[in-house]
């Protein structure tokens with residue numbers, strides 16, 4: 001076959017300078033079918049985690065002779081493919097993937113992990129388990145008048161739309177905003193970007209070989225989702241400026257009646273057999289109800305509603321909050337403002353990442369675009385490095401004696417390393433250490449990637465205040481020590497209304513009870529997806545599906561969409577087109593979730609976070625490793641759902 005590899009020899013040689021060698025060896029071994037590339041001579045060093053970081057160095061650490069030899073042999077192979085064509089090697093199976101990955105990571109792996117990798121690299125098309133059947137059913141009598149409503153056109157809604165389109169399902173996506181993209185549309189604060197490596201933070205079926213950085217910024221991410229919307233032909237199914245206010249299950253027709261408010265204020269009623277909620281967990285900004293807030297005479301806004309028409313140039317600015325959003329937006333804000341004050345309720349753990357600002361090298365982009373199999377193996381190794389590698393540091397070790405500060409010895413080692421990093425960053429301002437050192441265990445909250453936070457806290461024109469906020473005044477903020485801090489602009493980086501899933505939609509089920517009322521402070525869903533008494537309703541990124549220790553939320557979405565598509569097949573096969581999870585199965589599942597969560601870092605009693613409800617129960621996070629969640633959502637369970 002012709003591989004369409006462009007360029008001349010010098011372009012190829014230049015590209016190979018930027019390419020990851022253990023990945024290249026996987027390509028060479030797969031193409032040649034020759035295990036000579038997988039022998040000790042070429043064995044990479046195990047993936048290292050540099051001190052003070054949780055992010056791996058996966059270069060293999062070859063000496064220059066071996067590196068030159070690998071590049072030269074790769075050059076010969078790719079030149080031959082370019083000039084003479086060749087045969088595409090067989091798609092690796094689990095055994096071969098494991099063989100290649102164990103060599104290139106220098107670590108033992110499980111078959112299950114490699115089976116997941118085959119799907120995440122699209123070597124195996126997971127849609128084949130449901131798509132042919134769904135296509136057949138929607139094209140036949142069962143598909144007549146069968147339709148689905150998807151709520152939200154963010155990352156999850158777009159993914160769902162793509163899969164529904166491909167199976168020929170009649171569907172509509174209702175989106176409250178004026179554009180698609182969800183989080184990546186709404187958040188536009190300075191330096192807004194992703195904290196999962198982009199080559200993993202992208203759909204498995206639509207890798208992007210042209211990310212400009214390893215951690216891209218908001219505009220590029222939003223552009224990616226806009227492009228997917230067009231490329232997969234789902235734009236015509238999306239109704240923008242259309243906010244779902246209410247949905248009610250009609251037991252007579254076994255359908256959902258959905259009330260939608262349009263931009264002009266008019267209200268429409270739509271009907272569908274199933275509703276898939278793709279509204280996210282972090283979509284409704286929260287501004288705390290500070291005393292006197294309404295009296296403040298300056299400008300104020302939430303980080304997710306950035307007011308680009310408010311200039312910060314030369315202004316005295318306050319940022320309230322020290323979570324991911326604050327850490328990203330503070331440096332640029334400090335550079336623009338005349339003075340910045342950060343109000344901290346509690347410090348977070350922040351880790352360095354050597355690739356955070358690194359542009360993707362031209363050679364790597366070339367390899368991802370043009371070297372056959374390179375992009376697949378590159379993603380597989382990315383997943384290996386960033387998905388569950390930190391999981392061993394998350395559970396509590398019963399034999400560990402210092403539970404107040406850490407979950408286990410390995411968790412404590414991370415604490416030591418990160419504390420050392422903070423101290424190093426603070427330089428000669430060690431007095432800031434007591435403000436900056438978190439008390440809760442590492443992974444109690446999502447580890448934030450450092451955007452030069454500590455360096456900015458040491459600036460003369462930046463003030464880190466950890467006195468509690470007491471009230472607002474017309475000119476500023478009063479703290480518990482009686483100080484009144486004056487500001488022109490206040491930015492609330494205070495997070496989202498995350499415990500009220502699906503809120504503010506009023507979702508009314510079979511028993512005529514509103515889901516918000518039913519859940520109260522304690523939302524629960526089977527696998528985070530299905531809710532008893534709310535048949536044919538599917539949640540994406542529902543209760544207990546958030547990930548803290550690592551991984552990509554797109555991965556979780558794809559697991560859930562895969563599961564939901566199988567549920568649609570089962571629905572269509574049933575005469576009543578009904579699918580409901582029994583209460584008992586949900587209770588049993590939730591008991592397991594809660595029992596596990598208690599002993600994980602984010603369930604630690606010292607952690608106060610948006611993951612917990614007012615009773616201290618973890619309602620947002622998944623208690624499973626990402627691999628475990630993949631396995632649990634891999635196959636729908638016809639015997640578990642209600643039959644009547």
Ligand code: NAP
Nearest residue numbers: 193194195288321322323324325326345346493494495496
């Ligand atoms: P967040 O993590 O919930 O942080 C909110 C901050 O506001 C916290 O520091 C919190 O203090 C503080 N706060 C809340 N209420 C307060 C009050 N009444 N008084 C004083 N301080 C108060 O929100 P976020 O930073 O927007 O991030 C939310 C989530 O979005 C993240 O966990 C992450 O999952 C995601 N995110 C991801 C990225 C990315 O790079 N992909 C970027 C941004 C956000 P405490 O710490 O004491 O609670």
